[in-house]
Amino acid sequence: MIPHGLKPLLLPAVLIAAFEIWTRVTNMQSDSLAPPSAIAAAMIEALSGGELWTATRDTLASTLAGLAIGSAIGLSLGIALGISNVFNRLMEVTIEAIRPIPSIALLPIALIALGFGYRMEIVIVAFACIWPMLILSRAAVGGIEPRLMEVARVLRLTPADRVRKIVIPAALPRIFVAFRLAASIALIVAVTCEIAINPIGLGASIMAAQQALRADLMLAYLIWIGAIGYLLNAGLLFAQASLFGRAALAGGTP
Amino acid sequence: MSATPSTVTPLRPVAFQPRTPQIAFDGISLDLGGKTILANVSLDVAQGEFLCIIGASGCGKTTALRLAAGLYQPTSGRVTFDGAAMTVPRRDIAIVFQDYGKALLPWRTAIGNVSLALETAGVPKAERADRIEELLVKVGLPFHGDKYPAEMSGGMQQRLQIARCLAQEPKVLLMDEPFGALDAMTRQGLQDEVLELVRASGVTVIFVTHDLEEAIYLGDRVIGLLPHPGRVGIETAIDLPRPRDQLTTREQPEFLRLRRRLFDFIKASEA
Numbered sequence: 001m002i003p004h005g006l007k008p009l010l011l012p013a014v015l016i017a018a019f020e021i022w023t024r025v026t027n028m029q030s031d032s033l034a035p036p037s038a039i040a041a042a043m044i045e046a047l048s049g050g051e052l053w054t055a056t057r058d059t060l061a062s063t064l065a066g067l068a069i070g071s072a073i074g075l076s077l078g079i080a081l082g083i084s085n086v087f088n089r090l091m092e093v094t095i096e097a098i099r100p101i102p103s104i105a106l107l108p109i110a111l112i113a114l115g116f117g118y119r120m121e122i123v124i125v126a127f128a129c130i131w132p133m134l135i136l137s138r139a140a141v142g143g144i145e146p147r148l149m150e151v152a153r154v155l156r157l158t159p160a161d162r163v164r165k166i167v168i169p170a171a172l173p174r175i176f177v178a179f180r181l182a183a184s185i186a187l188i189v190a191v192t193c194e195i196a197i198n199p200i201g202l203g204a205s206i207m208a209a210q211q212a213l214r215a216d217l218m219l220a221y222l223i224w225i226g227a228i229g230y231l232l233n234a235g236l237l238f239a240q241a242s243l244f245g246r247a248a249l250a251g252g253t254p
Numbered sequence: 255m256s257a258t259p260s261t262v263t264p265l266r267p268v269a270f271q272p273r274t275p276q277i278a279f280d281g282i283s284l285d286l287g288g289k290t291i292l293a294n295v296s297l298d299v300a301q302g303e304f305l306c307i308i309g310a311s312g313c314g315k316t317t318a319l320r321l322a323a324g325l326y327q328p329t330s331g332r333v334t335f336d337g338a339a340m341t342v343p344r345r346d347i348a349i350v351f352q353d354y355g356k357a358l359l360p361w362r363t364a365i366g367n368v369s370l371a372l373e374t375a376g377v378p379k380a381e382r383a384d385r386i387e388e389l390l391v392k393v394g395l396p397f398h399g400d401k402y403p404a405e406m407s408g409g410m411q412q413r414l415q416i417a418r419c420l421a422q423e424p425k426v427l428l429m430d431e432p433f434g435a436l437d438a439m440t441r442q443g444l445q446d447e448v449l450e451l452v453r454a455s456g457v458t459v460i461f462v463t464h465d466l467e468e469a470i471y472l473g474d475r476v477i478g479l480l481p482h483p484g485r486v487g488i489e490t491a492i493d494l495p496r497p498r499d500q501l502t503t504r505e506q507p508e509f510l511r512l513r514r515r516l517f518d519f520i521k522a523s524e525a
Contacts, residue, residue: 147356150325154343155374155422165370169361 034216043220051205052224059190059201060228062118066125067186071179073126074133079167081134082141095134103128103189107197117200121193128189129182136178140171173244180236187229202228276301276458277322277426281331283483284317291317293483294331301425304452304459306473308466308516310524314484315462319428322460323349335426345375348419349428352435354411358403364390364414365399371421385421393417394447409440413447420451426458434464442500445472449498466516470509471498478516480523488519 016036022028023035034042046052081088103124114120148170152162168175194203202225209218275298284292291314299305307315320326321333324343333340335347351357358367368386377385390399393413403411412432419427429448433441449472452459463469469476473492480487492512494503503509 145356147351147353148359150351151357151359151370153325154323154347154349155371156343156345157374161374165373166359169359172361 031213031215034219038216039219039223042214042216043223046217046220046224052202052221055200055202055205056224056228058118059187059194059203059225062121062125062193062201063183063186063190063232065118066122066190067129067183069122070126070129070186071133071182074130074178074182075137075175077130078134078137079141079163079171082138082144082171083163083167088138099131099135104192104196107193111197116198121190121198121200124193125186125189129186132181132185133175133178136181137171137175140174140178141167143174144170173240176236176240176244180233180240183232183236184229187225187232191225274301275299275334276303276336277460278334279318279321279331280334282318282321282328282333283330284314284321284326285329286317286326290483292321292328293485295479295484295486296331297477297486297489299426299458299460301458302456304461304472304474306461306463306469306476307479308463308469308476308520309479309484309487310481310520311464313479313481313523315479316430317484318479319349319430319460319462322426323347323428325349345422346424347426347428348422348424350412350415350419350430350432352431354408354415354432354435355403357415358411358418360403363400363402364395364406364417367403367414368418368421371418375422389417389420392420392451407440408436409444412436412444416448416451420455424457426460427452429459429461431463432461433468441468446500448472449496453497466513466520467504470494470512470516471500471503476512476516478519478523487523488516490515 020036023033028035077091081091106124106127107120110120110123114123144167148166149162152166157165190201191203191206194201195207196203198204202221206218206221206225209215209221277299279295279297282292282295283290295314295318297305307318309315317326321328322340324333324340324347327341335344359370362370365383365386368389369382372382372385386399387396390396393416395410395413395417398406398410401410403414406414416432432448433444436444445468448459451457459472461469461472470492475489475491477486478488479485490512494506494508
């Protein structure tokens with residue numbers, strides 16, 4: 001019998017094995033595909049070398065820096081817009097005009113202004129992260145139970161205390177969901193940036209493997225990027241559960 | 255607050271005669287969204303009085319309470335507290351909302367919720383713990399300080415909200431159908447506890463309810479509002495001795511007479 005916890009792994013394992021057999025039976029020659037055994041070998045090779053780790057560091061540094069900057073801007077704007085109706089209406093057209101611009105479309109401008117490297121990538125990632133944070137934290141603040149705001153009024157909380165003691169804790173579970181969304185977008189945008197133009201990080205490494213006709217290495221990088229994305233989200237989920245177990249429970253829709 | 259009502263002497267005269275008003279509605283009208291909610295309402299509440307406001311749904315009784323809290327501003331007329339116009343909420347006027355589940359901070363424990371009122375009043379951190387403990391004992395929640403609102407029953411949550419209001423050291427306690435969502439036994443228990451709290455502190459109370467018996471049982475005076483638009487339709491003093499008792503007070507002929515009178519009023523106002 002198969003242990004219960006391993007059952008979900010059964011299908012992927014069978015598929016990988018079938019793919020391996022198929023590549024061997026047909027003696028596949030391809031620039032885009034490689035047998036799983038070759039990918040695994042390339043992965044081990046890459047993990048034991050230095051290049052993958054440098055690339056990972058570069059990608060993560062840009063991702064996290066961009067995420068931090070973009071989230072901070074998006075969060076503060078979102079809270080301000082959620083609290084002040086006047087400010088919200090004042091900014092609405094501006095935000096709706098800038099928001100639809102795909103962040104990647106800013107690459108040419110960012111490249112001219114900042115050149116290759118971290119700075120340009122961080123700016124692009126930050127730009128992409130602002131919007132989910134802004135829109136969702138604005139909605140989170142707007143969705144706060146009106147009664148709580150009345151309690152704040154009746155108790156004569158100062159505006160700073162209202163934000164600190166009512167608005168942020170009440171909106172926090174939903175803000176954190178926005179942060180997780182922004183984090184996954186950040187990684188996507190960072191890698192896209194590197195694939196498109198920026199010669200650093202995992203995106204650039206994937207491109208290098210492709211141009212060297214190393215399908216096995218290219219796919220190994222792809223799997224590695226997937227694993228990083230998975231770990232990033234899992235880490236944030238864990239943080240969410242341990243930080244806001246109670247608040248997420250009581251705050252309704254986490 | 256385990257009171258022994260038999261040893262308690264009433265602090266107030268049996269028939270309460272308003273003297274200098276503490277809260278005064280002076281020809282209040284309020285339009286909201288193009289609809290007149292209250293029209294030319296005038297009423298005075300004396301210090302230490304327990305005033306109950308009744309009326310059919312939609313008669314503006316909750317709105318009147320929110321005006322007294324400073325949460326709304328009248329379209330015309332003015333609300334005064336000790337002679338000064340109410341333009342914003344005041345810390346010495348506390349309001350107990352009906353929906354206790356929404357008025358408590360779900361991410362704070364019982365202690366944290368009471369603490370919120372003390373923090374904003376600038377009570378030093380060192381003094382808060384004792385004050386909170388004292389307040390929780392007062393409302394009958396002595397061993398529940400570390401619980402979150404979600405872990406408490408409806409009655410306990412409403413007690414907690416009352417504790418937070420008492421932490422404001424209010425001169426006036428506004429209560430908006432505070433026991434409307436609770437079961438009958440819990441409600442009666444809380445009625446007596448509120449009467450005891452009020453007796454001990456001498457706080458003025460405006461109590462909105464749709465339960466006529468509750469209004470008669472608690473109040474020194476009952477005002478009935480007529481709907482569309484809300485205006486004062488009936489006003490009656492409650493000449494029932496204090497302390498009141500859930501059984502004997504409700505059996506008195508005067509209680510039954512008042513109940514009939516108010517019942518007829520509500521029925522006529524709904525027709």
